[in-house]
Amino acid sequence: MKLTVRRTYLGDRLCFPEVIPDRLIDVQAAYAQQMERGGVHREDAIARSQRAIPSDLPALLQADPYLTVVRRVFEQALAGAQSGDLPEDCTWSSEKALLGPPVGRPSTVWGMTANYPRKRPESAAAPQGGEPPNPTGFLKASGSLAGPYDDIRYPAISEQVEPEMELAVVVGSRSRGLDVESAMDAVAGYVGFCDISARDISALDNRRMDRGKGFDTFGIVGPWFVTADEVPDPHRLGIRYWVNGELRQDGSTAEMFHTIPEQLAWLTSALTLAPGDVLSTGTPPGVSSVQPGDELRGEIDGLGVIANTVVRAK
Numbered sequence: 363m364k365l366t367v368r369r370t371y372l373g374d375r376l377c378f379p380e381v382i383p384d385r386l387i388d389v390q391a392a393y394a395q396q397m398e399r400g401g402v403h404r405e406d407a408i409a410r411s412q413r414a415i416p417s418d419l420p421a422l423l424q425a426d427p428y429l430t431v432v433r434r435v436f437e438q439a440l441a442g443a444q445s446g447d448l449p450e451d452c453t454w455s456s457e458k459a460l461l462g463p464p465v466g467r468p469s470t471v472w473g474m475t476a477n478y479p480r481k482r483p484e485s486a487a488a489p490q491g492g493e494p495p496n497p498t499g500f501l502k503a504s505g506s507l508a509g510p511y512d513d514i515r516y517p518a519i520s521e522q523v524e525p526e527m528e529l530a531v532v533v534g535s536r537s538r539g540l541d542v543e544s545a546m547d548a549v550a551g552y553v554g555f556c557d558i559s560a561r562d563i564s565a566l567d568n569r570r571m572d573r574g575k576g577f578d579t580f581g582i583v584g585p586w587f588v589t590a591d592e593v594p595d596p597h598r599l600g601i602r603y604w605v606n607g608e609l610r611q612d613g614s615t616a617e618m619f620h621t622i623p624e625q626l627a628w629l630t631s632a633l634t635l636a637p638g639d640v641l642s643t644g645t646p647p648g649v650s651s652v653q654p655g656d657e658l659r660g661e662i663d664g665l666g667v668i669a670n671t672v673v674r675a676k
Contacts, residue, residue: 363589364378364587365378366386367509368461369509375417378440387448388454391411397410415432423535424637464586467507471504499629500571503575506577506579510668511670513671514558514582514652516673524559525582528557528601531625531641533638535547538633539630551590553640555581556582558582588666593665597621598614601663604658606656607657
């Protein structure tokens with residue numbers, strides 16, 4: 363199952379994408395309509411749908427880690443769309459510019475560093491060399507998150523901005539002290555995540571990453587949140603990133619030094635992760651600088667495409 367966020371005059375709305383061409387199905391509205399058809403008064407149905415299905419992914423996962431109600435709504439909405447019985451007032455247009463980050467505003471966004479080789483050996487037979495580095499990472503400001511087609515604002519105080527395409531994990535349940543064997547049970551799903559850095563700002567800050575990675579729009583997310591059952595092996599996904607049509611990154615999550623359960627076990631040995639929190643798992647080789655005016659595009663197998671224009675911040 364996929365979920366996306368549509369910005370509307372009612373606020374951000376969780377929606378089902380890719381069911382009806384050029385439309386998004388509003389999850390709360392679809393549930394209210396289903397209850398109304400079952401005999402519930404319209405106003406009561408709307409109120410009950412709002413209580414059962416919060417419009418923010420972290421709150422939704424807090425209330426229902428397995429997304430039981432949402433899955434049921436999806437199955438009925440899919441059947442209604444296929445039969446032509448789904449009312450149009452349960453849908454929104456799928457304008458790309460109106461999509462927000464599907465993860466909402468998580469309490470914790472963690473990014474892994476140095477979790478892929480910096481460059482690949484020149485031949486398949488060449489040795490990788492040495493032991494993998496210890497896990498390392500950083501906290502990223504949740505205010506930096508932006509939608510999958512939003513402009514990336516190039517800070518006036520920076521001259522070295524670098525985007526990195528990454529697979530990110532969304533946590534489904536409160537997690538502390540996870541072990542490698544069972545850590546994947548805590549994963550609700552996955553999103554594409556473009557982690558952006560102002561390298562020169564981090565250099566000015568004694569190599570601290572907080573400010574350099576925390577600018578507005580420096581965390582592009584989406585276009586969908588995809589539930590874990592839709593991704594059979596998250597360690598076998600292609601990751602690609604283009605700048606002005608030139609392929610800069612072309613890798614696979616199979617190249618990770620530390621697997622997702624290893625990352626989760628390491629991170630939760632110190633941090634408690636809440637439902638909806640995000641762990642971005644690092645990026646394959648090929649990262650390079652961009653400039654205002656550049657057109658960027660990234661994709662991860664099964665998780666959709668992001669596309670962004672770099673603009674100079676005002």
